[in-house]
Amino acid sequence: MALIWLDGELRDADSARVSVFDHGLTVGDGVFETLKTQAGKAFAVSRHLDRLAASAAGLGLPEPDRDEIRRACRAVLDAVPLPLGRLRITYTGGLSPLGSDRGDAAPTLVVAHAETPRRPDTTAVITVPWTRNERGALAGLKTTSYAENVIALARARQEAASEALFANTAGQLCEGTGTNVFVVLDGQLHTPPLSSGCLAGITRALVVEWTGAREIELPMECLERAEEIFLTSSTRDVQAVRRVDGRELPDAPGPVTAKAMRVFQERSAADIDP
Numbered sequence: 001m002a003l004i005w006l007d008g009e010l011r012d013a014d015s016a017r018v019s020v021f022d023h024g025l026t027v028g029d030g031v032f033e034t035l036k037t038q039a040g041k042a043f044a045v046s047r048h049l050d051r052l053a054a055s056a057a058g059l060g061l062p063e064p065d066r067d068e069i070r071r072a073c074r075a076v077l078d079a080v081p082l083p084l085g086r087l088r089i090t091y092t093g094g095l096s097p098l099g100s101d102r103g104d105a106a107p108t109l110v111v112a113h114a115e116t117p118r119r120p121d122t123t124a125v126i127t128v129p130w131t132r133n134e135r136g137a138l139a140g141l142k143t144t145s146y147a148e149n150v151i152a153l154a155r156a157r158q159e160a161a162s163e164a165l166f167a168n169t170a171g172q173l174c175e176g177t178g179t180n181v182f183v184v185l186d187g188q189l190h191t192p193p194l195s196s197g198c199l200a201g202i203t204r205a206l207v208v209e210w211t212g213a214r215e216i217e218l219p220m221e222c223l224e225r226a227e228e229i230f231l232t233s234s235t236r237d238v239q240a241v242r243r244v245d246g247r248e249l250p251d252a253p254g255p256v257t258a259k260a261m262r263v264f265q266e267r268s269a270a271d272i273d274p
Contacts, residue, residue: 003079005072005111010079022108024092027100028145030108031055031092036234037085037113040077043234045070046273047202048089051142054200056091058141061107064091072111086116086235090144119236121261122252124161124243125176125229127220128152132175134168134197142199149177161243163231165223168197173218176231180204182213184228184256189213203232203264206274210263223247228254230261238264 004016024030033048042048049066056064069089077087088111095105130152133139152164156177165181168174175181175198182191191208192198193215207213223229229241229249238261240253253261267274 002113003076005076005109007109008068010075016110018092018108018110019095021095021098022092023094023096023102024090024108024144026096026098028143028147029059029061029093029096029102030090030144031059031061031142032088032090032144033142034234035073035087035089036237037077037082037087039083040081041272042073042077042087043268043272044202044206044274045073047205048234051200051202052089052091055141055143058138059093059143061091061093064107064109069109069111072109076111076113080113082113082115084116084118085113088112088114092144116235119239122240122242123163123231124159125163125165125231125241126156126159126161126245127223128155128164128166130166132166132168132197134170134174134195136197139197140194140200153177165244167220171220172196173220173222174198175201176233179231179233179236182207182230182232182260183218183222183226184254185222185226187227187256189256189260190216190218190222192216192218201232201234203234203237206267207232207238207260207264210267211260228252228257230257237261237268 003010006016035042090110092108094107096103156164163176166174174196180201231239240257242252
């Protein structure tokens with residue numbers, strides 16, 4: 001049975017309960033991180049905790065106790081070791097009134113771990129008509145307000161795809177529901193800049209550092225002419241796109257993507273906390 005860390009202790013799944021008045025439940029007032037785990041070890045913990053703290057600050061939540069979160073992660077991983085897993089850290093506004101105002105209670109911390117399958121090397125994606133607001137209060141924050149992503153991902157599933165890509169309000173390529181996107185144009189690797197409103201993905205940042213990809217504003221139309229496209233995320237690592245909407249990329253993964261996949265695999269294996 002999975003053991004879950006909730007507010008200071010390990011509990012089994014049946015007894016790990018959050019109040020119905022928790023602000024994360026009532027209004028989505030919370031932030032989270034998802035980390036890849038292999039053989040009981042979580043990848044890039046320091047970077048994920050930095051981003052969790054940045055997201056919490058963006059919402060005006062108290063700064064998370066990183067030492068406590070590290071202890072919680074270690075306890076959960078030791079309790080039920082998995083060959084390949086997804087470690088989820090959730091940090092919410094805690095007990096609050098029914099409404100947007102926060103209460104005076106301490107934040108809620110939940111850490112859970114579940115097995116995850118290895119992702120396939122290639123996948124299909126779609127574009128959706130909804131946009132990311134690059135000037136919104138939540139732009140660039142990893143919050144629990146995920147309903148837009150639920151809707152877009154459901155649309156992708158209906159079209160036999162595993163991800164949906166958003167433009168921002170300026171019509172520029174932004175991100176997926178839970179991924180960042182890279183494109184190869186004229187042999188050069190590009191990804192949207194953080195100013196597009198996309199999340200500062202951990203895997204995205206490492207791929208930029210390790211491959212020299214350029215961060216540049218990209219129109220959505222670039223997906224129609226890109227020689228290669230790939231996604232990055234903590235659970236996908238680097239994943240080639242073989243179809244975007246009705247356009248097939250039959251040679252996926254292409255040479256630039258294949259190199260990025262290889263470099264990421266080698267560098268991440270060499271350093272568990274880069």
